[in-house]
Amino acid sequence: MTVQTLSLLDAAARVDSAKALFVDWDGCLAAGNDLLPGARRFLATYGGKVHIMSNNSTRLPQDLCAFLDRRGIHIPVNRIFLAGHCAITQARTRYSKVFLLGNQQMHAFAHGIGLTLTAETPDAVILLRDTTLTYDKLTTAVNLVAAGVPLLVANPDRTHPGQNSVLTPETGALLAAITACLPKGTPKLEVIGKPHGLLFDLALAKCRARPDEVVMIGDSPDTDIQGARTAGLQSILVDRNSEVSINSITEMAAPLVGGQALA
Numbered sequence: 001m002t003v004q005t006l007s008l009l010d011a012a013a014r015v016d017s018a019k020a021l022f023v024d025w026d027g028c029l030a031a032g033n034d035l036l037p038g039a040r041r042f043l044a045t046y047g048g049k050v051h052i053m054s055n056n057s058t059r060l061p062q063d064l065c066a067f068l069d070r071r072g073i074h075i076p077v078n079r080i081f082l083a084g085h086c087a088i089t090q091a092r093t094r095y096s097k098v099f100l101l102g103n104q105q106m107h108a109f110a111h112g113i114g115l116t117l118t119a120e121t122p123d124a125v126i127l128l129r130d131t132t133l134t135y136d137k138l139t140t141a142v143n144l145v146a147a148g149v150p151l152l153v154a155n156p157d158r159t160h161p162g163q164n165s166v167l168t169p170e171t172g173a174l175l176a177a178i179t180a181c182l183p184k185g186t187p188k189l190e191v192i193g194k195p196h197g198l199l200f201d202l203a204l205a206k207c208r209a210r211p212d213e214v215v216m217i218g219d220s221p222d223t224d225i226q227g228a229r230t231a232g233l234q235s236i237l238v239d240r241n242s243e244v245s246i247n248s249i250t251e252m253a254a255p256l257v258g259g260q261a262l263a
Ligand SMILES: [Mg+2]
Pocket: 024, 025, 026, 027, 028, 160, 218, 219, 220
């Protein structure tokens, strides 16, 4: 995908004038369990209009909220949109029994909101970044999907950058393992996260801004920028090692600039 290259000045001006900011998490604000340089000051400066929008499928919004609170930054939990959490809550509106590939915390969350977790005739397979994926679980998922059970996938990303830029296999890598076992076109597949529209729709409804008043900031052309484009948002592609990063945008900000407070 072709991405227009913005100067740092234009990027900072775009951030200042936006009514709301949708900001990616991994590789943008954080890597592994650390905030990236400039992220704390960025959130202190613009936090009033920041909505965090991530394809993360191993954590819940309250986890990121608590992570930021411990660092003295408050972003309300209802302004954090995570693909895994969203995949489970969407599944709850449609299905009662699901086969869930995900970590223990996401299993507990799904069970807690009333989903029955089972491999026996489930209504759907939900695929999150399952860091405990086994050959047996893969076999079960493949055979359910081959038999026509719908597959709901948190995100299509194959990797995300971890600490020290270590490549971390993502949900899309597990999806590739499932689809590799199936004839082409077999899965009844639905992807929840960016670049698809659901997280954008939810965040737009929350901030009550028109799409053209919102800027998406992210480090992935294929998910963040493509998703923003489809949803009609402005966007800024950042790279922690290039001219336009969260750190450099923050350094351009006037010291007293504050985000417009949104409920
Ligand atoms: Mg990212």
